[in-house]
Amino acid sequence: MSSAISIPGSRPNPHAVSASTSPTVSSIHERMIPRKDSIHFSGIRLPKVLHPIDNEDLRLLLLENISQEAVKALRAQGFHVDHSTKAMSEDELVQKIGSYHAIGIRSKTKITERVLKSASKLLAIGCFCIGTNQVDLLSAAKAGIPVFNSPFSNSRSVAELVLSEIVALSRQYVQRAFEMREGIWNKQSKGCWEVRGKTLGIVGYGHIGSQLSVLAEAFGMRVLFHDVVNLMPLGSARQVESLSALLSESDFVTLHVPELPETMNMISTEQLAQMKKGSYLINNARGKCVDIPALVEALRSGHLAGAALDVYPAEPGSNGAPFDDQLNPWASALRSIPNVILTPHIGGSTEEAQRMIGEEVSSALTRYLNYGATLGAVNFPEVDLRAITLEEPNHVRVCYVHNNIPGVLRQVNEVLSPYNVSKQYTDSKGEIAYLMADIADVSPADVNKLKDQINKTSANILTRLLA
Numbered sequence: 369m370s371s372a373i374s375i376p377g378s379r380p381n382p383h384a385v386s387a388s389t390s391p392t393v394s395s396i397h398e399r400m401i402p403r404k405d406s407i408h409f410s411g412i413r414l415p416k417v418l419h420p421i422d423n424e425d426l427r428l429l430l431l432e433n434i435s436q437e438a439v440k441a442l443r444a445q446g447f448h449v450d451h452s453t454k455a456m457s458e459d460e461l462v463q464k465i466g467s468y469h470a471i472g473i474r475s476k477t478k479i480t481e482r483v484l485k486s487a488s489k490l491l492a493i494g495c496f497c498i499g500t501n502q503v504d505l506l507s508a509a510k511a512g513i514p515v516f517n518s519p520f521s522n523s524r525s526v527a528e529l530v531l532s533e534i535v536a537l538s539r540q541y542v543q544r545a546f547e548m549r550e551g552i553w554n555k556q557s558k559g560c561w562e563v564r565g566k567t568l569g570i571v572g573y574g575h576i577g578s579q580l581s582v583l584a585e586a587f588g589m590r591v592l593f594h595d596v597v598n599l600m601p602l603g604s605a606r607q608v609e610s611l612s613a614l615l616s617e618s619d620f621v622t623l624h625v626p627e628l629p630e631t632m633n634m635i636s637t638e639q640l641a642q643m644k645k646g647s648y649l650i651n652n653a654r655g656k657c658v659d660i661p662a663l664v665e666a667l668r669s670g671h672l673a674g675a676a677l678d679v680y681p682a683e684p685g686s687n688g689a690p691f692d693d694q695l696n697p698w699a700s701a702l703r704s705i706p707n708v709i710l711t712p713h714i715g716g717s718t719e720e721a722q723r724m725i726g727e728e729v730s731s732a733l734t735r736y737l738n739y740g741a742t743l744g745a746v747n748f749p750e751v752d753l754r755a756i757t758l759e760e761p762n763h764v765r766v767c768y769v770h771n772n773i774p775g776v777l778r779q780v781n782e783v784l785s786p787y788n789v790s791k792q793y794t795d796s797k798g799e800i801a802y803l804m805a806d807i808a809d810v811s812p813a814d815v816n817k818l819k820d821q822i823n824k825t826s827a828n829i830l831t832r833l834l835a
């Protein structure tokens with residue numbers, strides 16, 4: 369039996385030291401075992417679990433079948449959690465959201481300005497997915513509601529899919545498997561290659577590109593990458609200065625860049641011509657990064673030996689909907705070319721990724737609701753303070769969301785001036801600013817007075833006190 373030291377609501381720390389009851393404990397473990405009469409571990413000050421001072425139980429609504437791990441983690445924090453497998457329409461949300469302090473959604477539930485107007489108690493929104501465009505982010509920010517998501521939990525899943533596509537293209541086995549399903553035996557080795565010793569060119573060396581770099585080297589590939597930022601290469605990978613240099617040296621080119629004006633059609637006729645004859649293009653990034661009619665031409669002419677696409681400029685809204693020329697005018701031309709692997713945006717769709725999304729977003733919600741930290745919020749300034757410890761029993765944390773206008777800090781600091789402000793941090797993003805301050809030695813009688821005074825400041829959007 370062992371218990372790791374962790375801050376409630378934060379991710380488990382892989383470097384956390386365990387307190388063990390085993391008779392063979394190492395000296396460091398022995399030093400970490402708390403004495404019964406002490407509230408701290410030899411010099412380590414334990415964080416205090418904070419709660420809203422008005423003491424109302426926090427109610428969370430989780431929709432769209434969010435993972436059970438997330439439900440359990442949030443219930444373990446003492447939140448009352450209502451869980452549904454379905455999305456809710458705008459009308460249903462308008463009726464129900466008023467009694468909840470936080471909501472967790474995936475991509476189907478839309479949080480509109482109208483919904484937010486009915487959300488009188490709402491403190492936070494968790495998007496248990498990558499994107500956040502199902503939420504009116506600006507209206508949420510103006511209502512003092514941070515929105516959290518999980519942009520990178522599926523990086524490994526995408527990297528593994530790309531690696532499988534490299535082998536599949538190189539061996540043409542998707543085509544062979546398709547022929548076998550049609551009852552055709554077509555064994556051949558012409559144009560089929562091992563990937564060992566081949567060069568992989570990664571465009572965009574972020575979360576996915578860098579994971580892929582490690583996996584590809586384990587397969588014996590030589591890895592080049594191009595990124596707008598200078599980055600430390602992993603393993604023996606090498607950063608090249610220009611996209612053209614990468615294109616002309618690579619046997620496989622794979623895109624892992626965000627959708628930006630500069631990355632729209634970043635692979636078009638000119639860039640395809642710079643690629644080696646017989647090379648392959650893979651796009652699991654965003655559909656608009658590749659000029660698909662130009663790609664169709666490069667494949668038909670035999671300049672490229674194959675391509676794998678997981679993302680498209682226009683994608684069907686639901687399973688079963690057609691992927692045809694009405695959606696994208698080149699769809700049937702693309703579908704007719706051999707050795708082209710087309711997948712329906714499944715790069716990040718694995719159970720592991722879903723579980724990690726659940727963990728990440730539920731921790732972000734917990735950190736905000738219990739401690740006021742907005743790290744990872746997409747529509748809010750990111751602010752955090754080090755923990756109030758158990759040795760600071762009369763400390764109160766002020767979480768003050770306000771309009772980003774001149775003179776606010778003077779007003780707030782006037783309210784706080786009779787007290788000892790032990791730490792304070794403020795930041796702004798657009799029209800919204802957020803201040804966190806820990807105040808020492810606030811008597812229980814003063815807490816509500818303090819909250820009222822801050823609430824009355826002219827720029828106030830939402831004030832919470834945690835203790």
Ligand SMILES: NC(=O)c1ccc[n+]([C@@H]2O[C@H](COP(=O)([O-])OP(=O)(O)OC[C@H]3O[C@@H](n4cnc5c(N)ncnc54)[C@H](O)[C@@H]3O)[C@@H](O)[C@H]2O)c1
Pocket residue numbers: 498519520522523526571572573574575576577594595596597624625626627628630631652653654678679713714715716717
């Ligand atoms: N297929 C899927 O299911 C799936 C899943 C997750 C992510 N994605 C997409 O994958 C892409 C990459 O995701 P990530 O998590 O690795 O992102 P990331 O932000 O971690 O990395 C992107 C990298 O691209 C670099 N970059 C930006 N503009 C560039 C340019 N013009 N040229 C070269 N490099 C440039 C950035 O500096 C950064 O290093 C995103 O478009 C994302 O939407 C797809």
